[in-house]
Amino acid sequence: xxxxxxxxxxxxxxxxxxxxxxxxxxxxxxxxxxxxxxxxxxxxxxxxxxxxxxxxxxxxxxxxxxxxxxxxxxxxxxxxxxxxxxxxxxxxxxxxxxxxxxxxxxxxxxxxxxxxxxxxxxxxxxxxxxxxxxxxxxxxxxxxxxxxxxxxxxxxxxxxxxxxxxxxxxxxxxxxxxxxxxxxxxxxxxxxxxxxxxxxxxxxxxxxxxxxxxxxxxxxxxxxxxxxxxxxxxx
Amino acid sequence: xxxxxxxxxxxxxxxxxxxxxxxxxxxxxxxxxxxxxxxxxxxxxxxxxxxxxxxxxxxxxxxxxxxxxxxxxxxxxxxxxxxxxxxxxxxxxxxxxxxxxxxxxxxxxxxxxxxxxxxxxxxxxxxxxxxxxxxxxxxxxxxxxxxxxxxxxxxxxxxxxxxxxxxxxxxxxxxxxxxxxxxxxxxxxxxxxxxxxxxxxxxxxxxxxxxxxxxxxxxxxxxxxxxxxxxxxxxxxxxxxxxxxxxxxxxxxxxxxxxxxxxxxxxxxxxxxxxxxxxxxxxxxxxxxxxxxxxxxxxxxxxxxxxxxx
Numbered sequence: 001x002x003x004x005x006x007x008x009x010x011x012x013x014x015x016x017x018x019x020x021x022x023x024x025x026x027x028x029x030x031x032x033x034x035x036x037x038x039x040x041x042x043x044x045x046x047x048x049x050x051x052x053x054x055x056x057x058x059x060x061x062x063x064x065x066x067x068x069x070x071x072x073x074x075x076x077x078x079x080x081x082x083x084x085x086x087x088x089x090x091x092x093x094x095x096x097x098x099x100x101x102x103x104x105x106x107x108x109x110x111x112x113x114x115x116x117x118x119x120x121x122x123x124x125x126x127x128x129x130x131x132x133x134x135x136x137x138x139x140x141x142x143x144x145x146x147x148x149x150x151x152x153x154x155x156x157x158x159x160x161x162x163x164x165x166x167x168x169x170x171x172x173x174x175x176x177x178x179x180x181x182x183x184x185x186x187x188x189x190x191x192x193x194x195x196x197x198x199x200x201x202x203x204x205x206x207x208x209x210x211x212x213x214x215x216x217x218x219x220x221x222x223x224x225x226x227x228x229x230x231x232x233x234x235x
Numbered sequence: 236x237x238x239x240x241x242x243x244x245x246x247x248x249x250x251x252x253x254x255x256x257x258x259x260x261x262x263x264x265x266x267x268x269x270x271x272x273x274x275x276x277x278x279x280x281x282x283x284x285x286x287x288x289x290x291x292x293x294x295x296x297x298x299x300x301x302x303x304x305x306x307x308x309x310x311x312x313x314x315x316x317x318x319x320x321x322x323x324x325x326x327x328x329x330x331x332x333x334x335x336x337x338x339x340x341x342x343x344x345x346x347x348x349x350x351x352x353x354x355x356x357x358x359x360x361x362x363x364x365x366x367x368x369x370x371x372x373x374x375x376x377x378x379x380x381x382x383x384x385x386x387x388x389x390x391x392x393x394x395x396x397x398x399x400x401x402x403x404x405x406x407x408x409x410x411x412x413x414x415x416x417x418x419x420x421x422x423x424x425x426x427x428x429x430x431x432x433x434x435x436x437x438x439x440x441x442x443x444x445x446x447x448x449x450x451x452x453x454x455x456x457x458x459x460x461x462x463x464x465x466x467x468x469x470x471x472x473x474x475x476x477x478x479x480x481x482x483x484x485x486x487x488x489x490x491x492x493x494x495x496x497x498x499x500x501x502x503x504x505x506x507x508x509x510x511x512x513x514x515x516x517x518x519x520x521x522x523x524x525x526x527x528x529x530x531x532x533x534x535x536x537x538x539x540x541x542x543x544x545x
Contacts, residue, residue, distance in 0.1 A: 048415070074417035085412060088405050098398065099405050103417035149417070 001026040001185050002047070002078075002153050007056035009046040015054065016042045017209045024153065024202075029179050029186045031196040031217075034206035040189040041083065043206065044155045047187075048080040049073055060153065075103050077152030083161055083189075086142040089131030093122060093141055096130050100145035108148075115144035118174065118182075136167030143174060147182070154178065155187045160195065168192070172199060197221065237491050239376050243445050245483025246379035247273075250386060250438040251456070252464045252475035254431035258306075259469055260407045261427040263324055264314055267331040269435055269460050270453030271338035276302050276439025277448045278342055278349070281360055285353045291362050291440055292378060298440045299433045306432020307425055309334065315424075335454060343450040358450070362443035375444035382437065390472065403427070455506070459486060462509035466516045468523025477524055482509050 002024040010016040016039045024030045032040045045051040047058055049070040058066045065073055070080075088096055097115065101108035116123050119140045125133060130141060139159060146154050156175070160168040176199050178184045190196035197203065197217040205213035205220070213220060220226050255269045266272075276298050283294040317330060349357040367374040393400040406413040406423040414420050442448060442456075459482055467478025490505040520527045 050411070050414075070414045071417045071419050074415065080415050082412065082415065085409060088408050088412065090408050091401065091405060095401050095404075099401055099413075099416055099418070102398065102402055145416070 001061060002187070003059040004043075004047065005057045005059075007043075007046060007058065008054040009042065009051050009056070010054065011042075011051055015209075016051075017046060017206075020056070020206070020209070020211055022204055022211070022214075024185060024187050026152075026185045027179060027183050028201040029175065029188055029199050030202045030204065031193075031200035032187065032189045032204050032206060033193050033196060034212075038206040039209040040206055041157050042209075044080060044157050044187065044189055047155065048078065050080075071103075074149065077150060078155070079146045079149045079151035079153065080155045081142055081146050081157060081159065083157040083159075087130040087133075087138050087145070090129065092127055092129055093133070094126040096141055096145060097122075097126075097148060100148040104148070104150065111148040111150065115147040118147060118177065119144045136163050136170070139163060139167065139171060140174075143171070147178070151184055153185045153187060155189075157189045158191055159188070160190065160192055168195070175199060193226075237488065239372060240445065241484045241487035243373070243376050243379050243441075244487055245480045246383040247438040247442055247445070248459060248463055248483045249383050249476050249479035250434045251460045252467070252479045253386065253390070253472060254306075254434040255460055255464050256469060256472055256475040257427045258310075258431045259464075260472075261403075261410075261424050262310070262314065262318065264318075264327045264331065265324065265461075266431070267328065267457055267461075268309070268335040268338055268453070269431070270455070270457035271335050271342065272302060272305060272432055272435035272453070273439030273442060273456065274342055274448060274450065274453040275305055275338065276436030277443050277452070278345060278357075278439075279436065280362075280440040280443070281357060281448075282349060284362075284365070285349065285355060285357070291365060291443070292374075295382075295437065295440055298436050302436020302439070303429040303433035305436070306428040306430075309432070310425060310428035335457070339450055339454060342453075346450055359447050360443060361447045366444050373444070375441055379441050382441075386434065387476070394472075458506045459483075459509045462513040465513055466524060468525040471523065471525045474523045474525035481524070482512060485509070485512055 004020055004022040007017055007020040008015065020043060022030075022043075032043060034040050042051055046053055049068065053066060056066070057064055060073075060076055060078055065076065065078070068076070088099065091099065097112050098108075101111055104111060121137070122141060122144055125137065130138060133141060143159065146156075159175070160171050163171065172195050175186060175188065179186055188196060188200065197220065200217055203213065203215060203217055203220050204211055213223075213225065251269055251273060254272075255266055258264055258266055279298045279301050280291045280294050283289040283297065284291055313330060313334060314327065317327060322330070346357040369377065394404055395401070402413065402418045403423050403426065405416065406418055406420045410420045413423075442452070446452075463478035463482040464475050465478070466481060467476065468474030486505050486508050489508050490502060494501040516524065
């Protein structure tokens, strides 16, 4: 579905990712873990075209999209949900949902209805400005916007960051629901490693911009290296 | 009479400030050539009058379009390449100052060219003799009030009722996220430069009905344009309108009263009033009047209605 080959990227002259290879299969959750500053978010930004790619290739369904512009990638079904600043705070909830359907033609209304069915709480806030929502409500809105955009691959950058435990559980449950019931492919960057491992089929651990581990959650837990890798200690 | 002049001036200033704010929000360019965009409109209007005997009011649609084209060309040929190379706001500001000088030279040369082919002086001109009156009031009062009302209605419908307009607002607030949503942010920027150039040219088309135009008029009026935009709140379209009427009325009425007290030489310093109001606003409300948390419902509604604070 999504393939990254020997990716070297960063911001301007700053080199962050080194020869990263990754393969994300359809209808799975793939977790990207690692210590702070290991390049997890940069990987998502590079795939989406928001970082500078120095070398390497990115393929979506066999088609090379390495240097395709972000708005064109969005039209191809690649959806990126940033960690922060992921809703338009000056727009109402309804306007945010409509903006998410910007690239859709006939089925925009159906997609908005689907998103509201998955996050029924949002129906109560349609006329409110997104800037007045709580952190958890904003995250729900951001995920609803991702659903509307007909994601083939949904890239979530720390969707549970700074949320209360109640909202963390709810968001994690929704991520699983998106995979199981809506057949989405999810690439999840998460600090909460325990939660991520519980729901993922495959895990990549990045340390200092390089892939330090690739395998299933069971393989990772069985390797005895989990804590060391998450602390950035590579043998 | 003096109130009539103040309202006309404020209407025209509002058109210029809306344009300036639009491009500042979408591209972070403080356009110091906005006044010269208006003078471009004045000279286009003069050209149609002198060469084809088209009344300035009749030439409004064409001048509006030509102003838009000028806005797009300036953005695509000069500013976009600089933005792409990571130019800072200061560099962009200096670029527009340079552009203002280039336009001044171009308009000066064009006025000579126009004089040569029409045989009529073009270095300074006024349209007042071509205006109509109704109930003792000048035509430009009605035309400018009608046009600014139409612009505000158009912008309200565009920004709040259309998919394209909501996408434009999204691009203004968070261009990065708008791109993520599949919006072509570059298209939105080009559109905002079209509107900015058009509104400026439209204002320039009407300005000669109020005052004498010379090629350097843009460099003089830019002081009031920036003062009004900053006083209202440079990130807010509502602020642009509030600031324009505050500065427009203050400049006209205070200058008039001061000239009665101290003599007509005060008229030369009318822009000082704008700068004094600007200084006071920056001291008391650095982000502009529409950012101040007034208790009155009217102002809070205005603020929340179109606030694009980054």
